[in-house]
Amino acid sequence: MELGDAALGSIQAGADQQARREELMRRIASGEFHRVIEWVGPGKMIIARCVDGRSPDKEVPMFLPNAAGGTESLFVADDLTTKRYAADDASTLSGYQHLLEGLAKEGYSIGGHTDTHADGDKSGCGANDKLAVIYDYIKKHAGDLQVVAAKLGVIISDADRDSIAANASTRTQFSEGRELLDALKTAGGIVDVLVGEHKEVVAVINTRQNTTLDRNVLADEFGNNYQAFNVDVWAFEDAARAISLEAAEVRQKVAAMVFYNLATTMVLAGPKMRVIVL
Numbered sequence: 527m528e529l530g531d532a533a534l535g536s537i538q539a540g541a542d543q544q545a546r547r548e549e550l551m552r553r554i555a556s557g558e559f560h561r562v563i564e565w566v567g568p569g570k571m572i573i574a575r576c577v578d579g580r581s582p583d584k585e586v587p588m589f590l591p592n593a594a595g596g597t598e599s600l601f602v603a604d605d606l607t608t609k610r611y612a613a614d615d616a617s618t619l620s621g622y623q624h625l626l627e628g629l630a631k632e633g634y635s636i637g638g639h640t641d642t643h644a645d646g647d648k649s650g651c652g653a654n655d656k657l658a659v660i661y662d663y664i665k666k667h668a669g670d671l672q673v674v675a676a677k678l679g680v681i682i683s684d685a686d687r688d689s690i691a692a693n694a695s696t697r698t699q700f701s702e703g704r705e706l707l708d709a710l711k712t713a714g715g716i717v718d719v720l721v722g723e724h725k726e727v728v729a730v731i732n733t734r735q736n737t738t739l740d741r742n743v744l745a746d747e748f749g750n751n752y753q754a755f756n757v758d759v760w761a762f763e764d765a766a767r768a769i770s771l772e773a774a775e776v777r778q779k780v781a782a783m784v785f786y787n788l789a790t791t792m793v794l795a796g797p798k799m800r801v802i803v804l
């Protein structure tokens with residue numbers, strides 16, 4: 527499917543990315559570019575890398591599951607639900623710091639990224655730098671996101687939808703992306719430096735347990751003009767469980783992560799962005 531008019535962003539296939547787009551999608555859909563994650567640490571495996579399609583400046587020795595912003599997906603899951611780490615009256619920075627400390631104490635991996643041209647208040651991660659716009663999207667389009675999620679096989683209840691939208695509305699203090707990035711570095715997170723421009727032509731929803739997209743091999747095969755967003759949705763439940771105390775909370779946090787990841791795609795990508803479920 528294509529994202530269509532619900533998408534507000536600009537990342538999508540351009541005229542110079544038509545020649546091999548169908549081939550790329552077919553080969554990604556075959557699972558050719560997804561690898562089993564053989565994580566040996568440091569830290570317990572959990573979502574800690576971003577969905578961004580660009581490759582890091584150095585080869586990634588081991589993979590970790592992908593979601594918007596890396597560990598930031600866990601912060602948003604908390605902020606839009608039970609707020610064990612975040613609080614309405616505090617900045618996103620203090621909530622994020624609290625979450626990073628909590629995860630590190632429990633022995634989980636934490637991570638995110640910057641890029642080679644981020645400057646000023648920017649981190650170089652759209653899921654982070656555009657957090658206020660993404661929350662606004664969730665607030666205004668919660669019903670649409672619920673429908674898209676259902677099409678992708680994730681059923682979110684009306685009660686969870688309304689509660690997530692309400693929590694998106696009450697958040698008023700957003701720290702700069704750079705502040706969150708600095709907090710991640712201070713906490714000892716894995717911070718990839720991604721190179722070049724966005725060239726994503728497809729967003730992959732990956733349901734295959736313990737696998738993720740190998741961007742290095744994809745780039746070896748297709749060059750830098752073709753990239754793919756990759757969301758490891760299979761990893762959402764473990765991530766939600768790591769920051770929850772009860773089953774109902776896990777369900778809500780999975781729903782919030784789905785909303786955040788879809789809304790991030792809608793904010794960053796354009797109407798012609800394709801979506802495939804692997």
Ligand SMILES: [Zn+2]
Nearest residue numbers: 576578651652
């Ligand atoms: Zn990112």
